[in-house]
Amino acid sequence: MKRTKQNNKTQERKTEQVRTPHGFWLASGVSIALWMLNYLYVQPELNVMKTAQTSVAWFYGESLFLALCIFSVMFFRGKEGWQAIDKYLFGLLLVIEISVGILVYGKLFLFDKQTLSHLILFQKNLILPGIVAGIFALYNRKDNPNAIVESQSNKEESGKRLYYTIGLLFVLGLMGVLLFYRLDYFDLYSDEAQVTEGAVGYYHTGEFNRWDFVKDKLRPNVDYDRGFPHLFLVAQSYKVFGITPWAGRFVSALFGLIFIGLIYFVARYVFKSRLPALLIALIAAFYPEYLLLLRWTRMYAVLMPVYLLLFYFSVKLLTEPSKSNIILANKFLNTYANFRYLWLVPIALLLPFCYFLHINSLFILLLLWMFCIFSFLIFKERKYLLVSLVGLVLFVLGILFAGFNDFIAEHFSFFEANNSKDYQWILAGYPFNLETSLLILGVGLGIFFLLKDKLTRKKILFFYLSLFLTYLIFGYIIDYSVSFRYVCFATAPVIILIFWNFYFIVRTLFGKLMRLSLFLLLMFSALLQFYNKYEDLYVENFTSPAYxxxxxxxxxxxxxxxxxxxxxxxxxxxxxxxxxxxxxxxxxxxxxxxxxxxxxxxxxxxxxxxxxxxxxxxxxxxxxxxxxxxxxxxxxxxxxxxxxxxxxxxxxxxxxxxxxxxxFLGLPVANLDMQNAYSIACWVSFPPKIDPAEPLFRIKSPQKDVILEVKPDSSQGKLLQIIYPQADVSLESLSSLSDGKLHHFVWTQTGGQIGDTCTLFIDGKKEVQQILSKDAGRLAKFRINLKFNGFMNDIQIYDFPLREYLLPQIIVNKNVLDFEELIFNEEKYKMLYRWVR
Structure with a gap:
């Protein structure tokens, strides 16, 4: 037995050594060509180089790296033969692609713009060589993908079913925590306001009208039935939990759990295996864009799982042959109508439900039609020809009689709009970054052409068409504002497709250690995206920073x-x-x-x-x-x-x-809360004759009481005096300002309560400081005094007390800071106002 295995391995090795590594030479040639084009044409156009020295440094760095890639891969020739070079070159390029993507987009390091641009360009230049090397590597092992497809069977995993069930429950439990944690931490924002009014209107009256919270009745003639199935569900949640933001978002979070469960269910159908299905469900659970929508009171959270279910039944309808004896026995029906019509029942129920949630979901009809056309061209099955012709007739009738023409004219720009770059990231930016996903999707096409199993190939075609048509329509054809939520329903099939390709490529080409390393990189990439968006999800609402x-x-x-x-x-x-x-x-x-x-x-x-x-x-x-x-x-x-x-x-x-x-439009006016920390800075020059009765500026309460004023000293005329009667503070400068020169003035307060301090700086040096012995009050308005007969310019107000060490650089830069925000004691501070003559 052992001798037989050794003979088989020897024969395989001989076979491998006969094959020529076309992928290695072609990928190397493409790499060199792209590298030269990048150096000669792309970089000068992007203007990413500051100096000739940096350009030369990058040139030699890339040259050395390219040489190392090629020659390090050639090292494996003596161990596994020339055929293995394609595999190892692709593996090296894939690891580099993922790693650079993590460095660039994972925010692990802060790169300057030039380095960042170069790394992105370098990553893009690896896509085509990686695709070439990957496809040839698969071709040299063209029996492996078929063997893997044939070996995937749920029966094989039946002994471990309990473990996978526990794993699924863990993923769902984890998703529950991610969804319900701080679910009502943010106030209602964006479209949640009108959805709440619509759901409350239905809750009180059973009519889809917006509720007037001020008048405590329906708004007259203000219908609101957008995504009315979702409104109905939110109204039911209000009946159970009360009218609160949490109750409105509960529906979304609940359907989020269903969505993750369906991703597992659909992925298991595609993979014919529980393990990769469980992994893709786990990865999808950490997707920040999903968590944002699934924690928001909008119809998209309901649409995503319902559309995914519709997508699943559509795949089964058009790819699986009929089991009906009537159809199989009839030659015409077997040739032209051999489909699983059982799946038409859930499709007929789900399609109108999706339409009422969002009209964009009707995209599925175009997808079904295009799939039939491409399936007829590729698989030569006449049943797809008949459905394609029926679809064409229905489309023409719709244009002639159903008003499709007006709808198309209103919403379709046909390549006048170009949102392609945005939708590239929206559709293929997870779990890897865009460039890595494009490499994997490109190599994945090789699997489609190498596989012999027709059913699996049809599934792959359906998923690829879904990706391509979504990108084409929303990126170029539909004149629609760009947002993830408008195509959210189509993203789950894309994530499944990317992971499907990644899983089969890695399992076909590499051993256990390499597989484990690549899957760990995948998980790290996904978790890093979640980590970078954690604050946006649970701490500070970047979508609507309002309370x-x-x-x-x-x-x-x-x-x-x-x-x-x-x-x-x-x-x-x-x-x-x-x-x-x-x-x-x-x-x-x-x-x-x-x-x-x-x-x-x-x-x-x-x-x-x-x-x-x-x-x-x-x-x-x-x-x-x-x-x-x-x-x-x-x-x-x-x-x-x-x-x-x-x-x-x-x-x-x-x-x-x-x-x-x-x-008097444009004159400096600012509203302040005197309980806060502030700094007021400006350039000032006193004239030879000073009117001590006229201050530079005043801060007054809403009742017109003077809270603070800055004016020349009434007795000496050359000093600056700060009167802060509200806080029982009086400051006077030590330096003379009546020399006809510009002086830099800064007044700061650490707060407006007893014990806070006020400080006066002149020309970057601290003049005097005093502690507040009274509360400074709250609301106030800052105004300059138009009767002041001196010169003032570049007035700035900050929301923190400027420190003495910052003043020299502010003065040198004429009060223009090199940054919009300062970080002090782990707090962010910024300039509030600025007025320049």
Whole structure:
């Protein structure tokens, strides 16, 4: 027996040595060609080189690396023969591709822009050689993939079924933790506001109308039935758990668990094995983009598992032959209609459900049609020809009679829009980075042509067509805004496809140690993406950095009957306790409402509130923003706190003449909370004759009381005096400023409570410091004094106390910092305002 095995191995080795390593030579040639083209043409165009010396350094570095790759692989010739060189070259390129991708996109190291650009270019240049080497390596082992496909059987794993069941339960449990942890930590954001209103409207009335939280009734004539199956489910959740953000997101999280279970189920069908299916479910559970959508009150969380199930039944319908004796016995039906019609029942149920959730899911119909066309061309089966012709007839009839033509004209740009780069990353950016995924997908096509099992090849074709058509339609054809959520339903098949290719390539070509190493790299790549997005998921909402539940407390506390709430897309859910006599209006939509219209509306009410998310400020007219900041009392937002919500209070006495406002437009005005830490810096020059009664600037309370003012000393005329009556502080400079020169002035406070300190700096040196003996109050407004007869320029306000060691570099750079944010004591600080003549 042993002698027979040794003879077989000897024969295999002889066979391998006969084969020529075409992949090695071709891949090496492609590498050299791409490397030369990159050096001669691509780099100068991208302008990634700062100096000729860096360019030469990269040239020699890449040359050395390329030579090492080629000659290190040739080392294996003596051990396993020339045939093994293709395999080892591909393995080396794959490891390098994954590793460089982790370095570049994993944020493990901070590279400068030139190095980063070069690494990305280098990674792109490995794609084509890697594909060439991988395909030839597979070809030289063309019997292995078929043997692997044939060996995959759930029966083989029946003895370990209990372990895989425990593994699946662990993955689902882990996903549950990732989904439900801090589920209600973020306030309602983005479209959650309107979904909440729609679901609450259905909860109270059984009608799909938006609920008015201020009036406590349905909004008149405001239907909202987008994704109504999801709205219905959210309303049921409200009945069980109460109307809270957690209850709304519970539906999404629950369907997230179902989604991960379905990924395992579909992957097991594709792989015919539980282990890779379990691994892909585990990897999908850590995908940050999935976690974002599955923790958000929107229909996409329901759409993803339902579409995946529809996708699964569609694959089975078109790839599996019929088992009906009626069809098999009839020659015509067996030739032209041999499908598993049983699967039409779940498809007929799921397709309208998907459509009502989101119209984009009708993409599946195009996919089915294209699959039939390509299957007829590739597999020469006439049953696909008949379905293709039926699909063509239905498409033509739809254009002629069903209004498809108008729909296409409205939404399809046909290559005028180009969102291809965004959708490359959206579709193929996980679990590897884009470049690695392209390499794997390219080599995976080799498996399609090498396999003999027709059913497996059809499955692969279906998945590849899904990827290609999604990219083509959303990247080039549909004129639609770019977002992951608009194609989220099509991403699970892509992730399964990438992992399917990776699994079979690695299992076909490499031994156990190499397999383990590559799978560990895969897991590390996926976990690194999760780690880098952890704060976005659970700590700080980067999608909508706003906390209306905090900011609106002042409105609830201080509003009066009959006032106006003028807002832009803020969730009125947090204002459900205001007086029902309050009037709610929109201050802007996607485009700003004109200042004249807003001003006219403000005049119609005795007072009220203006509010919008700070990051949506560009959607509010700039004159409206400036007018509110200049004349109204600001409670929250920029300069006051980090709630991310601008909140202004006004009454009729604050509505100043608009012509006077426009005349002084652009003058320095800032709203501050004197309990915070601040720094005010500027360049100042005193004239020969100083009016001591006129300060440089003042900070006043909403009641017009002076909180702080900076002015020339009344007795000597050449010193600077800071009067801070609110905090019982008085500072006076030691240096004379009446020399006709520019001097740099900085005032700082560490806070506005008893025990905090105020400090005066002149020309980068600390002049005097004093401790606050009284509370400084809260809301205030900073203004410069137009009657000051000296010179002021480059006024800046920071949200932290500037330290003395920073002042020299600020002065040298004329107050222009080389950074937008400073980090001090592990806290981030930034410049709030800046005015330059």
């Amino acid at each position: 209306p539940s905090v900011a609106f407390r002042d409105i609830l506390k201080n509003h009066k009957a009959g006032e106006l709430i003028y807002h832009h897309w803020t969730p009125m859910f947090y204002l459900d306790e205001v007086d029902t006599s309050i009037t709610e209006k929109m201050i802007a939509h996607y485009e700003p409402y004109p200042f004249s219209e807003v001003y006219e509306t403000l005049q119609q009410y005795p007072g009220g509130w203006l509010t919008w998310y700070t990051f949506y400020g560009h959607r509010v007219d700039s004159l409206v923003r400036e007018y509110a900041a200049t004349n109204f009392t600001q409670y929250h937002g920029h300069g006051i706190d980090n709630t991310g919500v601008q909140v202004y209070r006004y009454d009729q006495s604050m509505l100043r003449d608009t012509s006077i406002f426009k005349k």
